[in-house]
Amino acid sequence: MPQKKETSAEEEALQNALLPIVNRLIDKNFENADDKIAAKITPLIGGAIREQIKNQKDDIVDALYPVMGNMISKFVAKSFEDLLNKINDKIQNGLSTEAVKRKIKAKLKGISESELLLQESSSAKIKAALLIHKESGSLLCKVEDENATLSDADMLASMMSAIRSFVNEWINNNESYKELGEIEYGGNKIIIEASGHSYLAVIVEGATSKKTYEDIRHVLEEIVSKYAQELRDFNGSYENFPKEEIQNSLKNLFLKTPPEATPQSKKSPLLWIIPILLIAYLAYLFYNEYIDDQYEKHITSMIEQTSVLAPFRINVDVEDKVATISGKLPFAYHKQRVDELLRKVDGLKAIHDKIIILPTLTDPMQVSANIAYLIKGINLNKQNNINYIFDYNTLTLKGYIADKKTKVEFLRALQTIQGIQKINDQISIQTPEFCANLYFKTASTKLDDASHQKLSELVNIIKEHHAKESIKIQAFSDMIGDTQHNRELAQSRVKNIKKSLQETYHLTNSITTEIFNTPPVGIDPKTEPQKARCIKISLQGNKSNV
Numbered sequence: 001m002p003q004k005k006e007t008s009a010e011e012e013a014l015q016n017a018l019l020p021i022v023n024r025l026i027d028k029n030f031e032n033a034d035d036k037i038a039a040k041i042t043p044l045i046g047g048a049i050r051e052q053i054k055n056q057k058d059d060i061v062d063a064l065y066p067v068m069g070n071m072i073s074k075f076v077a078k079s080f081e082d083l084l085n086k087i088n089d090k091i092q093n094g095l096s097t098e099a100v101k102r103k104i105k106a107k108l109k110g111i112s113e114s115e116l117l118l119q120e121s122s123s124a125k126i127k128a129a130l131l132i133h134k135e136s137g138s139l140l141c142k143v144e145d146e147n148a149t150l151s152d153a154d155m156l157a158s159m160m161s162a163i164r165s166f167v168n169e170w171i172n173n174n175e176s177y178k179e180l181g182e183i184e185y186g187g188n189k190i191i192i193e194a195s196g197h198s199y200l201a202v203i204v205e206g207a208t209s210k211k212t213y214e215d216i217r218h219v220l221e222e223i224v225s226k227y228a229q230e231l232r233d234f235n236g237s238y239e240n241f242p243k244e245e246i247q248n249s250l251k252n253l254f255l256k257t258p259p260e261a262t263p264q265s266k267k268s269p270l271l272w273i274i275p276i277l278l279i280a281y282l283a284y285l286f287y288n289e290y291i292d293d294q295y296e297k298h299i300t301s302m303i304e305q306t307s308v309l310a311p312f313r314i315n316v317d318v319e320d321k322v323a324t325i326s327g328k329l330p331f332a333y334h335k336q337r338v339d340e341l342l343r344k345v346d347g348l349k350a351i352h353d354k355i356i357i358l359p360t361l362t363d364p365m366q367v368s369a370n371i372a373y374l375i376k377g378i379n380l381n382k383q384n385n386i387n388y389i390f391d392y393n394t395l396t397l398k399g400y401i402a403d404k405k406t407k408v409e410f411l412r413a414l415q416t417i418q419g420i421q422k423i424n425d426q427i428s429i430q431t432p433e434f435c436a437n438l439y440f441k442t443a444s445t446k447l448d449d450a451s452h453q454k455l456s457e458l459v460n461i462i463k464e465h466h467a468k469e470s471i472k473i474q475a476f477s478d479m480i481g482d483t484q485h486n487r488e489l490a491q492s493r494v495k496n497i498k499k500s501l502q503e504t505y506h507l508t509n510s511i512t513t514e515i516f517n518t519p520p521v522g523i524d525p526k527t528e529p530q531k532a533r534c535i536k537i538s539l540q541g542n543k544s545n546v
Contacts, residue, residue, distance in 0.1 A: 140231075216253065339353065378406075381402060432465070462509060462539065470509060472537070473537050479532070
């Protein structure tokens with residue numbers, strides 16, 4: 001016993017001797033290694049806070065209430081101040097375009113301008129969204145508005161977990177279990193939407209609507225459906241946690257359109273007066289347009305029924321019962337006739353005469369008479385048949401003419417008639433008919449000089465008239481000897497003719513052939529055997545465009 005007391009006294013003396021030295025060393029170490037100590041102790045503090053929230057929620061709430069209460073009060077005061085500034089700015093800009101639009105909008109909704117200003121200024125705006133783990137109260141990820149600065153997001157997440165657990169336990173002890181839905185302070189709310197292993201806390205500024213809650217619920221459902229496994233297995237480590245992907249989903253909340261305005265029970269009379277006035281105005285415009293159109297038709301008809309004015313183009317335009325007349329006339333006499341017609345029209349407010357007198361214009365009646373005289377002369381030839389349409393300054397020709405030379409001379413004569421500025425040529429050349437017989441010696445398929453001469457005549461006609469018609473070749477037999485042999489001779493003769501036309505004369509017209517085992521009609525093979533074994537070649541005359 002005496003020995004133990006002695007040892008205890010020695011240890012106490014030793015502690016008293018070393019304690020000042022150790023304290024100085026610790027203080028010095030803290031001064032020289034602040035960053036190292038902070039790095040070592042920070043993970044312990046986070047774990048300690050989570051453990052404290054889990055086991056002693058009431059103590060955490062009591063400890064944080066003075067700080068968070070003051071912070072929330074300042075936030076509410078600042079938000080209300082911003083709201084007043086917005087309203088003041090809009091009132092000061094009372095003469096701007098936006099102010100006029102706002103006055104009209106307030107009238108249509110049946111509310112005062114101040115109510116509309118307050119409604120616009122207090123529309124819901126999402127400031128921040130926090131996804132929080134239920135079990136640990138850890139902040140999984142957050143997304144803030146570009147103007148928001150939520151520096152103590154982890155502390156707010158812990159506080160939210162404590163408040164939510166406290167309220168849910170109180171509700172569970174008093175009635176059926178329900179989740180805490182929202183926390184309201186001033187004009188702001190923290191909307192809480194819970195799932196199995198996490199919940200979403202959204203800080204909203206201003207008035208919320210049903211659509212705001214639906215958007216929050218939809219985003220949480222999207223996150224839970226995609227990352228249910230990661231949320232369930234979260235153990236405090238963010239190494240394999242899809243934080244960026246979840247943040248992208250939360251950003252969708254900030255892209256939502258503002259909530260629709262609440263329908264007003266009071267409706268302004270302007271809602272039905274304005275449409276009626278608009279319909280009446282449109283009906284007035286359509287009626288005026290109809291009246292102006294009737295005036296135009298009536299004046300145009302009067303001009304067309306006046307023989308001295310019919311050949312000329314006179315434009316009529318009536319707008320609001322004011323007639324504007326424009327065009328070109330050869331003499332002042334014609335313009336005077338137009339004025340006389342317009343003075344007979346009742347109801348016109350005014351007449352604007354924009355007609356121009358061009359004395360150089362040729363009388364269209366005289367021009368038409370000269371054209372008719374020339375065409376009547378060309379049609380004396382039965383091979384010509386030409387018709388015309390003269391629309392002052394433009395002559396359109398239709399029909400056919402005997403040959404190209406006659407056509408060129410006819411067009412040159414028309415160009416000498418003063419008053420024709422343009423000729424629309426639709427005249428065709430009449431292709432003459434051609435028919436010739438080619439004869440061959442007995443058992444011969446060779447073309448003689450006479451046959452080549454007739455083929456040359458056919459080629460000249462086709463090229464001169466640019467004929468596109470088909471050439472027809474018919475081969476006949478003298479019926480002397482074997483029928484099959486005679487048929488083969490006829491085929492060889494036809495083949496030589498086609499070869500000469502296509503390769504020697506380079507014709508592209510189509511060629512049709514017929515082989516007969518008999519002579520032509522009216523030819524006796526016994527008395528005229530050469531005529532009986534002839535080849536008949538023909539071109540059906542037609543009208544071709546040149």
